[in-house]
Amino acid sequence: MSIKPFRIEIPQADLDDLHDRLARTRFAHEIPGVDQGVGVERVRRLVTRWRDGFDWRAQEAELNAYPQFTTEIDGQHIHFVHVRSDDPEALPLILTHGWPGSILEYMRAVEPLRRRFHLVIPSVPGFGFSGPTTEPGWNNLRIARAWAELMARLGYERYGAVGNDGGSMISPEVGRIDPEHVVGVHVTQLFSFPSGDPAELADLSEEEQAGLAVLDWFWKEKGAFNVLHSQQPQTLAHALADSPAGLLGWLVQLFEDDLDDDFVLANASIHWLTGTAGSAIRLYWENARMEQPKEPTTVPTALAMAEGDFASIRRFAERDHAGIVSWKTLPAPARGHYTAHTAPQALASDVIAFFEGPVDGRG
Numbered sequence: 001m002s003i004k005p006f007r008i009e010i011p012q013a014d015l016d017d018l019h020d021r022l023a024r025t026r027f028a029h030e031i032p033g034v035d036q037g038v039g040v041e042r043v044r045r046l047v048t049r050w051r052d053g054f055d056w057r058a059q060e061a062e063l064n065a066y067p068q069f070t071t072e073i074d075g076q077h078i079h080f081v082h083v084r085s086d087d088p089e090a091l092p093l094i095l096t097h098g099w100p101g102s103i104l105e106y107m108r109a110v111e112p113l114r115r116r117f118h119l120v121i122p123s124v125p126g127f128g129f130s131g132p133t134t135e136p137g138w139n140n141l142r143i144a145r146a147w148a149e150l151m152a153r154l155g156y157e158r159y160g161a162v163g164n165d166g167g168s169m170i171s172p173e174v175g176r177i178d179p180e181h182v183v184g185v186h187v188t189q190l191f192s193f194p195s196g197d198p199a200e201l202a203d204l205s206e207e208e209q210a211g212l213a214v215l216d217w218f219w220k221e222k223g224a225f226n227v228l229h230s231q232q233p234q235t236l237a238h239a240l241a242d243s244p245a246g247l248l249g250w251l252v253q254l255f256e257d258d259l260d261d262d263f264v265l266a267n268a269s270i271h272w273l274t275g276t277a278g279s280a281i282r283l284y285w286e287n288a289r290m291e292q293p294k295e296p297t298t299v300p301t302a303l304a305m306a307e308g309d310f311a312s313i314r315r316f317a318e319r320d321h322a323g324i325v326s327w328k329t330l331p332a333p334a335r336g337h338y339t340a341h342t343a344p345q346a347l348a349s350d351v352i353a354f355f356e357g358p359v360d361g362r363g
Contacts, residue, residue: 003153006068006079008060008129010273015056018244018272022051025245043249046261046268050248054265056273063103066110070129071153073146076138079129080122080150083114091183091355092118092156094147094174098165099229099280100251101338102128102270104263105164109340112348116356117160122150124166124283128270132279139286140166141293144173148181157181160355164188164340166283172321175299184300184359186351188339189309190324192316200315211311218310225253229284237278244268247277256308256336263341302326302354304347306334325358326350 025047030040063081070079081103084090093113097105103121113119123130125138125146147170151159160183163171168187175182193215194200204212219226228236240247248268255264271277300323303312307329318324330350334343 001071001153003069003071006070006129007064008068010056010060014273018269019051021244022047025243027245028249038249038253042252042257043245046248046252046265047245049261050244050265050268054262054269056266056269059262059266059269062107066107068129071150073149073153074142075135076125076133076146077130078122078125078146078150080120081110082154083110083119083121085114085116085118087116090116090118092120092151092154092159093162093351093355094120094122094151094159094171095340096122096143096147096161096163096167096170097124097127098163098167098169099127099283100254100267100271101165102267104266104270104341105338106340108344109348112345113351116352118156120151120154120156122147124170124280126279126282127276128274128280131274131276133282137286138283139290140170140173140283141177141290143170144177147174148178151178151181158183160359161185162187162351165337169287172297172299172301173293175301176293176297179299182299184302184355185297186302186304186354188304188306188337188347190301190303190312190317190321191310192313192320194316195319200319208313208315211313214311222253225250226284229281230288231285233278233281233285236281240271240277240281241275244272247272254337256338258336259338259342263338296320296322298322300325300359302350302358303328304339304350305329306336306339306343307332308336309339310337326354 027040027044066081066083068081095106103123106121126133158181161171161174168189169191171185171187175185251268301321305312330346334346339347
């Protein structure tokens, strides 16, 4: 039950080993002009930056500027950032990341959010400083139960759940599991798909048809990572644990090309330096074997999408989430999958509007 202060202090020997491995990278061969996945040029550029220009100690200092803690929940070591608002009556929020990200997804959003909220930003079990997992069973539902316990352990009786990517699947489950205490859920995607019932596809709008077309393209052209993670994560883990360049190549398939290199490298560094590149992808295997909830979530729910990201489709989402009260596409400059990093003020503004509006977070 104890909560212990924590600081990130990566041994210099681990950084030296990383530098040595990067210096000895054997780059892959490719056929010029043929798109068969992440290209050599991008990996080479990132490896060079990681080896000769990226400053992990600076990133470490930025993270250590915020209070961090560890605790044990359900037998698993859990790490989290805990930033209290200056307003003691502020509503607490728990913010959850996904793969291939980390707690870094939310670091740029801390300052605009802490003015209105207490913030709890945990590393998902198996990821980063909460990893690796040491037993099977850590799926979205079990993580959600752990988050409810964490918030109770911190003394928060009313709180909101915020998520991106995998966090957009975990956060609604927190609301399902702890509806007596969760005042609302705010996510950047609602991953609801056609059930197979032909009636669901009748009279689709042009916008819905376009969203389905994007989804179809993604699974046909870029969905291999999901299949592999869901079926054979341990097979891939050997390569990810041994080659930082290989890890980088695997991660950046889902880090957009226009993201800043240091954000990509900081996330890759956390996976590498904590030895959790393999355990992080186990989450897909666990979720593929998880019994799916039969009923929709009911807590007030907000979606804040961005252009260029997964296109949620409302008719499917309303089947899975009965409490949708806000459905928006964030304004520019918000774009892509990591809006908390690329457009923190836009995302924070929507989070504030939701929790201080439809769900009356301060009432």
